[in-house]
Amino acid sequence: MTEPRICSDDYGILTSARDWLAAGREPALVTVLKTWGSSPRPPGSLLVMCRDAGHAGSVSGGCVEADLLERYRSGELGELPTRVDYGVNREEATRFGLPCGGRLELLVEALTDAAQLDELLAAMDAHRLLAREVDPASGRVRLRPAGPEPTFACGESGVTRVFGPAWRMLLIGAGHLSQYVSRLALMLDFDVIVCDPREEYARDWQVPGTRLVTLMPDDAVAAYTGHPRSIVLALTHDPKLDDLALLDALVSDAFYVGAIGSRRNCELRRRRLRDMGLPESQLQRLYAPVGLPIGSHTPPEIAVSILAEITALRNAAAPSAGARSITAA
Missing domain, CATH: 3.40.50.720 (NAD(P)-binding Rossmann-like Domain)
Structure with missing residues (x-):
């Protein structure tokens, strides 16, 4: 019997990233690391964006994405990986549509390894769990088998996001x-x-x-x-x-x-x-x-x-x- 095709936000985001990397559109992955107050998207939420403003996924209600895309397109984000804060004060929280003084901390990293994206997608197709571990300081990425663990973890040792079969x-x-x-x-x-x-x-x-x-x-x-x-x-x-x-x-x-x-x-x-x-x-x-x-x-x-x-x-x-x-x- 043929397995049904995975249909999930993660799968779509990774597929877009792989296709955009192959097309030379310089994709970058944005991950919500931490939130304070009322934030539209939880930690672990993902967005992939390109220099030409193409994007998939979301990290907020929309205003943060627009600003991120412009800053990435213009080169304002500088060398990747980098951390970006939104809503550090009430005025900025209001500007970016973050209610109740909400705040987001994001990790932005360049995606350059097509083989890793293919491995993640293959794991999802095969209904296997893989953890993607990122060192935010160096940008080094490691994939490892995952078990029944939290989907997302952010700590001193790095950032871990579990990918795998749709629920x-x-x-x-x-x-x-x-x-x-x-x-x-x-x-x-x-x-x-x-x-x-x-x-x-x-x-x-x-x-x-x-x-x-x-x-x-x-x-x-x-x-x-x-x-x-x-x-x-x-x-x-x-x-x-x-x-x-x-x-x-x-x-x-x-x-x-x-x-x-x-x-x-x-x-x-x-x-x-x-x-x-x-x-x-x-x-x-x-x-x-x-x-x-x-x-x-x-x-x-x-x-x-x-x-x-x-x-x-x-x-x-x-x-x-x-x-x-x-x-x-």
């Missing part, structure tokens, strides 16, 4: 709820794969941008997830399908594993998984009932609660998996 979501079941979950997930830049071996469900699946597979759920988990940027959601209400997926997903490196159901049914599911030999330490990783408790009842509301919980965890703004699953039991 992937595997949905078990092609039912009504999965349609809403997949649409929201696509808007959040997930690579969405829907697994349902039941012909009566699979034949009617129609959500553009997703991929439908008819493997058994455990085979789909093995084939499409397991890396630290993968999500597995069991949404069929059928233990014969959901439990197969959960048993394998909970012992994998998947970032998030969740299952739909009432509290009573979720407790029965936990008992079944224990009886099948799943260790308690792995069982504690299960989010069930899946989603934040927002009083949701309709499929669209439940989908919102699910994506809200996953988003909160990705942004480190929610309790740990263990604390959440114990509460839900």
Whole structure:
């Protein structure tokens, strides 16, 4: 089977950088190092820009980009790499559209190594994680394999940005709820794969941008997830399908594993998984009932609660998996 093409901001930015470097357009990479106050883009956000004002990505709401492009075009930024501050005072913050006295510290570096860009893109195509480590003083860049680590880190030793597979979501079941979950997930830049071996469900699946597979759920988990940027959601209400997926997903490196159901049914599911030999330490990783408790009842509301919980965890703004699953039991 052919893997779906990666569709993410990082992939598009790197592709533009590679193409512009090949065309001799002198691309430079801009990375948000630190922010203070209210800033439109978080640390780790990327922008690639050219001498001719071509650009992709963003580091703010727009005004900072315009100034950066002009300063790069005119040579005002000087020798690269260099650090650039915006919003160092209230007047400048207002000028550049940084609310509440916000401030940005940026790293601007010349991109000259086409082989490194190709290696990063190849890793994303192969669903591998690579860390790009930069020494801001010398401009030296090193690529290394990455694991389940923060996507971005900025410290005394340098700047590290992890590139790799787009966040992937595997949905078990092609039912009504999965349609809403997949649409929201696509808007959040997930690579969405829907697994349902039941012909009566699979034949009617129609959500553009997703991929439908008819493997058994455990085979789909093995084939499409397991890396630290993968999500597995069991949404069929059928233990014969959901439990197969959960048993394998909970012992994998998947970032998030969740299952739909009432509290009573979720407790029965936990008992079944224990009886099948799943260790308690792995069982504690299960989010069930899946989603934040927002009083949701309709499929669209439940989908919102699910994506809200996953988003909160990705942004480190929610309790740990263990604390959440114990509460839900």
